[in-house]
Amino acid sequence: MAKKILKKPDALYDVFERKPGVDKTMTHYCPGCGHGILHKLIAEAIDDLGVADRTIFVSPVGCSVFAYYYFDVGNVQVAHGRAPAVATGLKRASPNSIVISYQGDGDLAAIGGNNILQAANRGELFTVFFINNGIYGMTGGQMAPTTLIGQKTTTTPYGRTIRNEGYPIRVCELLATLESPVYIERTAMTDAKNIARTRRAVRKALRCQVDRKGFSLVEVLSSCPSGWKVEPREALKWIEEKMMPYFPLGVYKDVIEEREPVELVERTYTSADIMKGLALADGEAAARAPRHEDVGEMAMKIAGFGGQGILFLGLALAETGMDEGLHVTWLPSYGPEMRGGTANCHVILSGRRVGAPLVSIPNVLIALNRPSLEKFEPALSEGGLILYDSSLIDISPSRKDIIPLPVPATKLADELGSTRAANMVAMGALIGYTDVVSVDGAIAALPRLVKRDELISLNEAAIRKGVEQGRQLRAKQKVAVGTGKGAR
Amino acid sequence: MARELIKGNDALVKGAILAGCRSYFGYPITPASEIAEAAARFMPLVGGTFIQAESEVAAINMVYGAASAGQRTMTASSSPGFSLKQEGISYCAGSELPCVIANIVRGGPGLGNIAPEQGDYFQTVKGGGHGNYRVIVFAPNSAQEMCDFSMLAFDLADKYRNPVLIMSDGFTGQMMEPVDFPEPKPVPERDESWAVCGDADTRPNLISSIYLEPEELEAHIKKLKAKYDEMQRTEVRYEEYEADDAEIMLIGFGIVSRVLRSVVDRAREKGLKVGLLRPITLWPFPSKRIAQRAKQVETFLVVELSTGQMVEDVQLAVMNEAPVRLYWRAGGVVPTAEEILGEIEKMIEG
Ligand SMILES: Cc1ncc(C[n+]2csc(CCOP(=O)(O)OP(=O)(O)O)c2C)c(N)n1
Ligand code: SF4
Numbered sequence: 053m054a055k056k057i058l059k060k061p062d063a064l065y066d067v068f069e070r071k072p073g074v075d076k077t078m079t080h081y082c083p084g085c086g087h088g089i090l091h092k093l094i095a096e097a098i099d100d101l102g103v104a105d106r107t108i109f110v111s112p113v114g115c116s117v118f119a120y121y122y123f124d125v126g127n128v129q130v131a132h133g134r135a136p137a138v139a140t141g142l143k144r145a146s147p148n149s150i151v152i153s154y155q156g157d158g159d160l161a162a163i164g165g166n167n168i169l170q171a172a173n174r175g176e177l178f179t180v181f182f183i184n185n186g187i188y189g190m191t192g193g194q195m196a197p198t199t200l201i202g203q204k205t206t207t208t209p210y211g212r213t214i215r216n217e218g219y220p221i222r223v224c225e226l227l228a229t230l231e232s233p234v235y236i237e238r239t240a241m242t243d244a245k246n247i248a249r250t251r252r253a254v255r256k257a258l259r260c261q262v263d264r265k266g267f268s269l270v271e272v273l274s275s276c277p278s279g280w281k282v283e284p285r286e287a288l289k290w291i292e293e294k295m296m297p298y299f300p301l302g303v304y305k306d307v308i309e310e311r312e313p314v315e316l317v318e319r320t321y322t323s324a325d326i327m328k329g330l331a332l333a334d335g336e337a338a339a340r341a342p343r344h345e346d347v348g349e350m351a352m353k354i355a356g357f358g359g360q361g362i363l364f365l366g367l368a369l370a371e372t373g374m375d376e377g378l379h380v381t382w383l384p385s386y387g388p389e390m391r392g393g394t395a396n397c398h399v400i401l402s403g404r405r406v407g408a409p410l411v412s413i414p415n416v417l418i419a420l421n422r423p424s425l426e427k428f429e430p431a432l433s434e435g436g437l438i439l440y441d442s443s444l445i446d447i448s449p450s451r452k453d454i455i456p457l458p459v460p461a462t463k464l465a466d467e468l469g470s471t472r473a474a475n476m477v478a479m480g481a482l483i484g485y486t487d488v489v490s491v492d493g494a495i496a497a498l499p500r501l502v503k504r505d506e507l508i509s510l511n512e513a514a515i516r517k518g519v520e521q522g523r524q525l526r527a528k529q530k531v532a533v534g535t536g537k538g539a540r
Numbered sequence: 541m542a543r544e545l546i547k548g549n550d551a552l553v554k555g556a557i558l559a560g561c562r563s564y565f566g567y568p569i570t571p572a573s574e575i576a577e578a579a580a581r582f583m584p585l586v587g588g589t590f591i592q593a594e595s596e597v598a599a600i601n602m603v604y605g606a607a608s609a610g611q612r613t614m615t616a617s618s619s620p621g622f623s624l625k626q627e628g629i630s631y632c633a634g635s636e637l638p639c640v641i642a643n644i645v646r647g648g649p650g651l652g653n654i655a656p657e658q659g660d661y662f663q664t665v666k667g668g669g670h671g672n673y674r675v676i677v678f679a680p681n682s683a684q685e686m687c688d689f690s691m692l693a694f695d696l697a698d699k700y701r702n703p704v705l706i707m708s709d710g711f712t713g714q715m716m717e718p719v720d721f722p723e724p725k726p727v728p729e730r731d732e733s734w735a736v737c738g739d740a741d742t743r744p745n746l747i748s749s750i751y752l753e754p755e756e757l758e759a760h761i762k763k764l765k766a767k768y769d770e771m772q773r774t775e776v777r778y779e780e781y782e783a784d785d786a787e788i789m790l791i792g793f794g795i796v797s798r799v800l801r802s803v804v805d806r807a808r809e810k811g812l813k814v815g816l817l818r819p820i821t822l823w824p825f826p827s828k829r830i831a832q833r834a835k836q837v838e839t840f841l842v843v844e845l846s847t848g849q850m851v852e853d854v855q856l857a858v859m860n861e862a863p864v865r866l867y868w869r870a871g872g873v874v875p876t877a878e879e880i881l882g883e884i885e886k887m888i889e890g
Contacts, residue, residue: 070746072753105740108609111748120746126736128608129748131631134601137593141605142736144589145563145613149738167601170594321587326724329585330554332542367545367716374545374718382545382716407802409715409795412876 063095063104064122071121080118084284086183086274087116089241090250094152094181095123097255101262107150108142110135114156115189115276133164136171139178147316150261151178158188161197161221168227172267175232177314179257180269182223185276186295193279197221200294205279220298224271228304234266236305240273240296242288249301256308264313273299348403350488351411353428355396356420356441361475364501365418366397368479371497372489373401381409394423401488416486418478420461422447429454439482441474455529457485459521465514473514480518485526491519542721548686549574549713551721552616552642552706553582555687558724559694561612561640562588565602567595567621570654571710572644575616596621600628600641607637608747610735612694616642616706619660620651623668629703630669633764634749636734638697640690642706644713647872655872656709656795661849664707665822672761674768676775677705677822679793683717691725696775698730700767707822709845711795711874777820778829782808786815788884789833791854792843793819795874800843802877807884814884822850827857834861839887843867843880 060066068076081088098104107125111117113132120127126149130138135153143151153171160168160182168180187205188194194207198220202211212220224238235257239250250272257268273295275287282290327333352369356362363384370382383398398411415436419425422445429438429449438449442458449456459481465474483491494515498508546554553564553575564579566572576592583590589606593599599615606613617625622643632639645660647653662668665677676696678689686708693704736745751757779797782804783789790800797818807814817833819826834840840862842851848866855864867883869875 072756105743106738108736108738110605117750120748124743126738126743127746127748128605128736129635129746129750130604131601131627134597134604134628137598137601138605138608140591140598141563141565141602141607141613142609142738143605144591144602145606145609145611146738149609151738166594167598170598174591319587323724326557326586327542330557330582330721332544332554332721370716371545374543380545380718383711384714405801406717406798407805408799408877409711409717410799410874410876412878 061092061095061099063098063107063124064091065124068121071118079122081115082278084275084277084287085115086185086241086272086276089247090181090183090254090272090274091119091122093247093251093254094154096251097258098125098150100255101258103150103258103262106148107152108146110139110142110151110153112153112155112159113190114159116154116156116183117190119154133159133162134167135159136164136167136176136180140171140174140176143176143178147177150258152258153178153180155180155182156189157182157184157186157196157198161223165197168223172227172233172269173230175266177261177264177266179261180267181254181257182269182271183274184223184271184299185274185279186220187276187279189276189279193281198223198299200298222299224269224304227269232267233269233305234307234311235260235268237303238271238273238299238301240291240301241275242273242291246301260308264316265308265311266314271299273301349406350401350416350486351414352399352401352416352418353396353411353414353431354399354418355394355424355428358395360395360420361472362395362420363397365475365479366399368476368494368497368501369401369482369489370399371501372494375497376489376493378402378489379404379406381406383409394421396424416482418482419445420474420478421445425449437485439478439485441478457481457522457525459518459525461518464517464521468510468513468517470510473510476511476514477518477521480515481522481525482518483515484519484522486522491515541723543718544721545716546683546719547574547714547716548680548683548708549644550578551683551687551719552690553578554721555690556614556640556694557582557586557588558687558721559612559691560725561614561694562586563590563606563611563613564588565591565593565599565606565613565615567593567599567617569618569621571646571656571713572616572618572621572642574713575642575644596624597628600625600632603639603641604628604632604635604637607632607639608635608736610730610732610737612638612698614640614642616644618644618646618654619648619657622660623663626663626669628669629675630667630671630673631749632703633669633673633675634671635747636701636764637703637747638694638701639703640693640697640706641703642690642708644708644710646710647870653872654710656711656845656874657870657872658709658794658796658845659847659849659870660707661822661844661846664705673764674771674823675703675705676700676771676824677707679707679820679822680712681794681797681818682712683715683719686712687719687721700771701734702767707794709795772824775821776824776826776828778826779818779820781816781818783815783817783833785813786833786836787813787838788815788887789837789840790814790816790843790880791819791830791840791850792816793822793850796843796845799875799877799880803880803884806877806881812884812888819850825853825857827853830854830857831859831861834858837862840864841867841884841887843875845874846870
């Protein structure tokens with residue numbers, strides 16, 4: 053049955069130990085099958101280039117699923133069609149290796165069509181050997197994307213039709229339209245001349261990888277006597293007479309000479325480099341802040357129009373709380389609440405581990421527009437605070453069991469030169485009224501949150517303005533509210 | 541150590557990098573896109589690889605490749621994308637490749653929505669892909685745990701040569717909390733002798749999941765099963781809160797467990813003996829602990845963001861020792877503490 057490969061190259065095992073059964077010297081391929089010949093040509097090229105130790109061979113799903121029985125190189129067997137994706141991962145993780153993706157036409161052009169297209173387009177630095185035998189050999193002779201019009205297979209029992217299955221796909225032509233690939237050629241293995249041409253192409257494609265030039269692919273028209281249900285000799289005739297006219301042999305792309313080799317950067321990264329890369333290098337100070345104990349929990353809803361800096365307000369409070377050792381959570385509005393141009397976030401500052409980050413019953417509401425005040429006032433807990441922008445909102449909270457804190461945030465921000473600082477005025481007022489975090493802490497956190505210097509000073513001024521307001525309100529009401537202790 | 545106020549999704553990526561992960565392959569999907577974006581931002585700065593793959597199928601297969609070459613590698617997605625990764629996860633398990641995969645679960649079935657849900661419990665915890673395999677599944681409930689479990693996941697993936705999953709949700713991913721990041725781990729002494737690295741030492745190696753002969757495949761499955769048994773013995777993780785005298789035991793994971801913690805506090809203020817048992821690993825499941833608690837408690841109340849998936853595992857563990865009730869919301873609706881408390885009070889009134 054099987055075909056013996058004479059005089060084995062080093063990159064093929066002498067004895068196929070991985071192959072089950074007693075015969076460890078014959079391949080599992082049918083007589084006249086193209087796979088065995090192409091294996092030999094690839095192994096010879098690996099030998100010639102002296103890269104056997106560096107080579108990783110990716111076996112696909114198809115008749116060549118067991119290519120790892122034969123190749124004396126690193127072997128990886130993969131899912132149907134995914135060889136180019138796996139090869140991508142291999143080559144990126146091990147850039148010095150020589151990666152070969154070996155695929156049939158069902159594997160490459162049908163189920164894995166997008167994977168080959170995208171790998172070629174990324175210009176992955178590996179080599180693809182594409183066996184085009186116009187059929188699914190392994191599963192018993194079904195139609196492939198490269199099956200010819202009129203060709204009978206088990207799933208085109210009346211012959212492939214244009215109407216039902218479309219035209220056979222010409223892979224080389226298709227991939228050659230991409231910018232990235234450097235070398236694409238179609239060959240055949242019908243006679244000595246064509247085999248010699250295939251040998252050259254295989255070598256060239258691998259050299260292209262060794263030289264780090266880019267993506268290379270060789271399509272090889274190959275016979276599948278079993279799938280085609282013909283004698284091996286007839287199979288070769290079929291390739292010449294039927295396949296070659298539709299799949300012309302030749303070089304479809306060769307820009308090897310024009311392309312510069314892709315640089316191989318090898319650099320070691322120290323712990324310090326990694327901390328810097330992750331922007332964790334200056335988190336030290338915060339890490340040392342002691343945790344507060346027993347200061348109750350402030351559960352806030354902060355709401356307004358999109359563009360008023362609502363999320364930022366919450367973030368600045370949470371950041372400061374963290375610096376001062378509080379447990380904090382910040383959750384942006386999510387889902388249905390987000391609709392209609394409103395923005396809101398949930399912020400919790402607490403002396404102990406925070407349970408639900410979602411604030412269902414806030415004890416502090418910061419409302420920077422009227423719809424937010426109207427919408428969220430009812431949910432506030434008894435005795436809670438409502439801090440609202442009295443320069444924008446023309447009504448007052450209606451509940452009598454809460455503490456209203458009117459702050460003309462927008463007006464004060466305008467006086468400082470920018471409406472956009474209203475959020476920081478509001479934050480300052482909350483701090484001034486409750487001392488939930490320190491004024492200094494809030495100002496110290498700014499440079500981490502705002503990048504532009506002039507914005508830092510504007511925000512600082514706004515916070516201070518707000519703090520004044522908060523203090524005045526507190527003095528007026530003559531109640532010390534602390535940090536919302538005990539409330540939730 | 542460094543503390544940073546950070547989103548759970550970002551913390552996951554930083555944790556991964558600190559654990560030595562040097563490649564990320566992913567396809568964008570809400571609410572997991574921040575993970576890909578953070579990886580795209582940070583990987584190049586630490587000498588790692590980021591590729592926006594052409595699909596989730598491609599992404600998990602790129603992970604398969606990088607893991608084959610012995611690299612710590614990961615991918616992440618959300619429900620529909622996670623469904624697409626299942627074949628690849630099965631291959632990784634079959635070929636014994638360590639890797640980490642996060643699923644930031646959203647509403648389903650179909651396109652569903654982008655809000656937090658837990659409807660992927662079955663497909664994440666029970667295999668999902670084909671064949672006899674198991675994976676450790678972590679269910680973090682804070683930004684800190686997104687970092688910590690991401691780091692731990694890489695160690696366990698290596699320890700068992702098996703994929704490790706992180707099942708999270710939109711809230712845990714989007715929420716910002718302070719996270720204490722440790723120093724980067726000196727990439728631990730890994731046994732990479734099995735990998736295929738493109739060098740003389742690993743030239744004889746093969747990464748594969750095919751075992752054509754039934755006896756051979758059975759032997760391979762036995763070997764895998766021995767690992768899974770070991771995981772069940774040693775990797776169960778859970779957390780309890782006010783559990784020792786609890787008459788009503790709440791069970792929930794991920795973001796739900798955060799809400800349940802608030803429920804317990806409020807119930808205790810009202811004098812109700814309510815406790816919380818929170819599975820941290822969804823597989824292996826803390827069945828033994830639940831069985832022990834079944835002797836003590838009057839009722840279990842399982843709360844899930846699905847029509848009831850984990851509840852089946854709770855029922856199996858409880859074995860009719862105590863009633864197991866279910867309270868569920870789905871489609872992205874997250875119950876408030878008050879709502880669940882109301883449910884408990886209704887239960888007590890009978
Ligand atoms: C996901 C998946 N779908 C289908 C199969 C079944 N299958 C195995 S080989 C194959 C076709 C292989 O044909 P081709 O790539 O042309 O290679 P050949 O066998 O002709 O060398 C198919 C469909 C599979 N293994 N996995
Ligand atoms: S079925 Fe075809 S492709 Fe497969 S081994 Fe036989 S001849 Fe070769």
